[in-house]
Amino acid sequence: MKTLLTVCLLSAASAGFTACATADETQAALIRQGQEVATAADCQACHTAPEGGKPFAGGYEIHSPMGTIYTTNITPSKQFGIGNYTEEQFVRAVREGVRPDGANLYPAMPYTSYSHMSDADMHALYVYFLQGVKPVEQPNVETALPFPFSMRIAMAGWNMMYLDSTPFKPDTSKSEQWNRGAYLVNGAGHCDTCHTPRNLMMGSVTDQPLAGGMVGPWYAPNISSDPVSGIGNWSQAQLVEYLKTGRTAGKNQAAGGMAEAVQNSLQYMSDSDLNAIAFYLKNSTPVRDPRDTQAADTFGKPVNVEEGLRGAHPFNANKTIDNGAALFSGYCASCHQPDGSGSENQAYPSLFNNTATGMGNASNLISAILYGVDRQVGDHHVLMPKFGVGSYVGQLDDQQIADISNYVLKNYGNAAIQVSAHDVAVLRAGGPVTLLAKLQPFMAPAMVAGVIVLLVLIFWLGRKRKTKVA
Structure with a gap:
């Protein structure tokens, strides 16, 4: 009897251990999925x-219009x-853009x-951030946009016009790879943003999906399948290589x-997901x-800048870097x-056969010079120094x-595009100012004027009504 009891207790303990191990493994799998x-x-x-x-402690500056x-x-x-945050509060913030305090x-x-992300991915994301990320006790920097953009309540009206909260639904007429790509591009990966x-x-122009747009001083190019304006002449392998490296x-x-x-992000994604994005x-x-x-x-084509510069000035002349060719020779060649x-x-x-110099928008060429290029992929660090404010080169x-x-542009890219000093100044200041932002200084006076007109109208109607009664 004692032996039987011992066996039963050991079996129960083993079952409990197995249950705990299974629960731990499930939680670990959720954290990995969330990551x-x-x-x-x-x-x-x-x-x-x-x-x-x-990591994830905030403080990154997004220069919006x-x-x-x-x-x-x-x-x-x-x-x-x-x-x-409860999971419900977390999901509402990520999918609907509403904080727990209602702002x-x-x-x-x-x-x-993100509104199109699946429930399973949202749950895994919540578990990852709450259990797989190290807490950082760093206070937030308050965002203080000028009036009336500082009125966050106005975003409720904006959301009514531009937030599509319809969950992603696979297109049964398309392949599994296409649907996975669509989910990543228009959902979690937010390429469409x-x-x-x-x-x-500032709402998305939905009838021109992926057709390109300015993001601060940079231009996010057309990545639709059009072979001229978009990436239609890229092979799938070229797209995957670009996304990964x-x-x-x-x-x-x-x-x-x-x-x-x-x-x-992209360098750490699986090859199957990168191929799905490229395929879509x-x-x-x-x-x-x-x-x-x-x-x-x-x-574009190869053009040697030195051939046009040789003999242009005496050997010991000063202040000869006074035109585009000389500047290119001195700083770029x-x-x-x-x-x-x-x-x-x-x-x-x-610089030829290069979309930065061949596009109809020269913003990326200018911004590369202003801000440089800096990216780390694996152990390979790509660095082009900036030539804007704070440059250590010049x-x-x-x-x-x-x-x-x-x-x-004239020698290696789209010669039809011309850049002015004003164009550079706009990008140096953070990018084009939208009409809505240009109207901002007049919005408060216009609102005050509107209130005054409304009060005057109410007063006038009141006086008119009293006159009739008399």
């Missing part, structure tokens, strides 16, 4: 301050982060795309926000800009080569950058 979702959603890029910021928006601490810190988030947080143009109210020879190199996406983009709705006459990566062909391994890319003014840009 994969967070990686695909590129949470770290926006919620980690550059140059040594702690309405002003600077600071990202928040999303670690499980109970004082400064999301440690007190609306700005759509710099891409909840308009940057690459779809915006209207006056940030560069594809003869096509493009990631800089600005795209470099951050590659560095913090290759089979997306083509959107053609009628101004485009040839693909951006087909412009050592890396990109005198003929613009780049280094042999294309670590320093060719700080160039707006006209000098315009002169270099025009030399590059």
Whole structure:
């Protein structure tokens, strides 16, 4: 009897251990899934301050047309982060852009795309952030946009117009790979947030999906399947290579926000997911800009800058770097080569057959000069120094950058595009100012005037009514 009891107790203990082990394994699997979702959603890029910021602790500056928006601490810190969020509150913030206190988030947080994420991914994401991320006790920097953009309640009306909260539904007429790509591009990966143009109210122009748009001083290009304006002439392998490494020879190199996406997100995604994104983009709705006459990566040819400079000035002359060719020779040719062909391994890319120089929008060429290129992929660090404010190489003014840009465009890129010093100044200041932002100084006076007119009208109607009664 004693032996039987011992066996029963041991069996019960073993069953309990197995149950605990199974629960632990399930939780660990959820955390891993949540980390994969967070990686695909590129949470770290926006919620980690550059140059040594702690992961997910916030403080990253997003320069929107309405002003600077600071990202928040999303670690499980109970004082400064999301440690007190219930899962329902977390899901509402991510999908609907509403904080637990009822305040609306700005759509710099891409909840308009996250709204399509699945319940399973949302649950895993919550478990990961609450249990798989280290809490950081770092206070948030308050976002203080100018009036009336500071009125977060106005976002409720914006959401009614532009937030599509319909869950992602697979298209049964398409393949599993296409549907996975659609889910990543328009949901978790939120490619559409940057690459779809915006209207006056900063809502997505839904009839031009992935057709490109400005994001601060950078241009997120057309990534629809159109072979001229978009990526239709890229092979699937080239797209995957670009997503994983940030560069594809003869096509493009990631800089600005795209470099951050590659560095913090895309390089860590599975090959199957990267192939799904590429497959979906290759089979997306083509959107053609009628101004485009040839693909951006087909412009230009080698032109040796030195041939036009030799003998132009006496040997010991001073102040000879006074035009685009001389500036290119002095600041660019050592890396990109005198003929613009780049280094042999294309670590320093060719300036011809390059979308940055061939597009109808020169913003990425200008911004690369202003802000440089900086991305880390694996143990490979790509660095082009900036020539804007704070450059350790040489700080160039707006006209000098315009002169270099025009030399590059004329000889290696789209010669129909001309850059002015004003164009450079706009990007140096953070990018084009939208009409809505331009109207901001007049909004408060207009609102006050509207209230006065309303009060006068009420007073007049009241007086008129009293006159009738008398």
